[in-house]
Amino acid sequence: MKYDFAIIGSGIIGLTLAFKLKQKFKNSKVLIIEKESDSISHGSGRNSGVLHSGIYYEPGSLRANLCTNGVKELKEYVKTEKLWIDECGKLLIPTSKFSYSNLENLFKRAKNNGVEIHKIKNNEIEKLEPNVNCQFDYGLHVPVTAVADPKEVSSSLIKNLKKMHVDLQYNTKILKIIENKLITKDYAIEAGQIFNCAGQFADEVAKKSNLRFRYSFLPFKGKYWKIKNENFKLNHLIYPIPDLRYPFLGLHSSHNRYGDFYIGPSSTPVFGREQYKGFFGESVSESLSIFLNFSKKIIFNENKLRSLSVRELSLLTKQGFFNEIKKMFKNIRADELELSNQKIGIRSQIFDPQSKSLVNDFVVINQNYTTHVLNAISPAWTASFAFAEYLIDQAKL
Numbered sequence: 285m286k287y288d289f290a291i292i293g294s295g296i297i298g299l300t301l302a303f304k305l306k307q308k309f310k311n312s313k314v315l316i317i318e319k320e321s322d323s324i325s326h327g328s329g330r331n332s333g334v335l336h337s338g339i340y341y342e343p344g345s346l347r348a349n350l351c352t353n354g355v356k357e358l359k360e361y362v363k364t365e366k367l368w369i370d371e372c373g374k375l376l377i378p379t380s381k382f383s384y385s386n387l388e389n390l391f392k393r394a395k396n397n398g399v400e401i402h403k404i405k406n407n408e409i410e411k412l413e414p415n416v417n418c419q420f421d422y423g424l425h426v427p428v429t430a431v432a433d434p435k436e437v438s439s440s441l442i443k444n445l446k447k448m449h450v451d452l453q454y455n456t457k458i459l460k461i462i463e464n465k466l467i468t469k470d471y472a473i474e475a476g477q478i479f480n481c482a483g484q485f486a487d488e489v490a491k492k493s494n495l496r497f498r499y500s501f502l503p504f505k506g507k508y509w510k511i512k513n514e515n516f517k518l519n520h521l522i523y524p525i526p527d528l529r530y531p532f533l534g535l536h537s538s539h540n541r542y543g544d545f546y547i548g549p550s551s552t553p554v555f556g557r558e559q560y561k562g563f564f565g566e567s568v569s570e571s572l573s574i575f576l577n578f579s580k581k582i583i584f585n586e587n588k589l590r591s592l593s594v595r596e597l598s599l600l601t602k603q604g605f606f607n608e609i610k611k612m613f614k615n616i617r618a619d620e621l622e623l624s625n626q627k628i629g630i631r632s633q634i635f636d637p638q639s640k641s642l643v644n645d646f647v648v649i650n651q652n653y654t655t656h657v658l659n660a661i662s663p664a665w666t667a668s669f670a671f672a673e674y675l676i677d678q679a680k681l
């Protein structure tokens with residue numbers, strides 16, 4: 285089999301990349317290879333569906349640039365295709381003195397990234413959101429943030445890719461990359477250019493193409509709690525003001541088109557790449573290696589991972605979780621929270637042993653015929669269309 289472009293992984297990055305490649309090179313032969321039987325089994329079908337504005341990220345970083353551009357393109361796509369979107373905007377609430385001390389930094393960062401943001405008084409917040417508890421004088425309002433349905437976006441892209449004659453091959457796992465050949469269990473595929481968009485397995489796939497890099501994989505699980513009280517409503521997305529040193533945004537509200545409200549996701553260390561239930565993955569040796577890697581970082585408190593893990597442990601019980609969220613929400617009781625068995629995601633997070641910290645930006649590495657996408661953490665879903673264009677640029681096509 286011969287293709288001009290072969291993409292490993294049919295998550296949002298793989299799908300938008302195929303879309304952009306076909307727009308740019310109309311007569312090209314494009315293949316997407318996916319190990320699952322659908323495109324939404326992992327990150328792109330398990331996220332909050334938030335179209336982020338780009339306020340959080342270091343100015344000049346890939347996350348800042350690709351998010352601020354990507355959000356416009358994703359919104360345009362969703363609207364053109366008449367998909368569900370709620371342009372509700374976001375309120376950011378300080379939940380501690382430390383969090384409040386970050387308000388000004390976040391405000392400046394948002395301005396530097398060119399995002400519309402406003403300071404908003406606590407009494408105005410409570411008028412807009414009777415179920416929100418703002419203990420400090422001010423919060424922040426970001427009007428551009430919206431919510432869409434990630435599964436609907438993927439299926440719309442797949443429908444359009446089929447019309448564009450892109451081949452999508454499910455149930456096919458890439459075991460190795462040798463030069464410009466992708467090796468599966470049964471056959472090899474030749475491609476002019478290969479893109480590794482394998483999400484939680486991207487570093488593994490990169491290793492199997494003999495790419496040398498210093499990063500290790502540190503997966504964090506995100507669980508959500510559903511609010512069972514049907515009278516509990518929010519008009520905006522509600523987020524805490526986070527610690528900007530970490531790639532996590534803190535426990536926040538999310539909602540879907542059916543009017544269900546959730547709070548999450550947690551950021552719990554987990555010892556398997558696709559371990560949505562329990563802590564350990566299918567491969568014993570890999571689980572052990574991730575466990576030892578985590579343990580070392582926790583013992584030496586690298587990048588404050590011990591403190592982070594201790595805080596996360598307290599969120600594992602319903603009462604611990606409730607104690608945390610009542611800093612931001614009111615009119616809600618612990619017995620109205622139900623842990624969701626379906627809404628669980630795992631971040632494709634990598635760790636840099638050189639800086640001894642969690643990598644806080646997307647990482648793209650070019651190698652002969654292959655472009656590898658590592659650390660496609662949030663907001664890669666929002667950024668996807670702009671990210672795809674960046675990948676085409678990086679591959680110098």
Ligand SMILES: Cc1cc2nc3c(=O)[nH]c(=O)nc-3n(C[C@H](O)[C@H](O)[C@H](O)COP(=O)(O)OP(=O)(O)OC[C@H]3O[C@@H](n4cnc5c(N)ncnc54)[C@H](O)[C@@H]3O)c2cc1C
Binds near residue numbers: 294
């Ligand atoms: C809990 C949580 C909440 C989030 N919320 C948001 C949000 O609100 N907004 C936002 O912008 N971002 C959010 N994100 C981030 C976002 O979901 C991801 O950044 C995005 O989905 C990454 O897409 P992807 O295509 O790289 O990966 P994926 O969607 O994981 O796709 C990768 C695909 O590659 C396939 N694959 C892997 N290995 C192989 C192989 N060897 N051969 C063939 N196929 C392979 C996998 O099966 C998978 O389908 C969230 C993430 C999490 C975990």
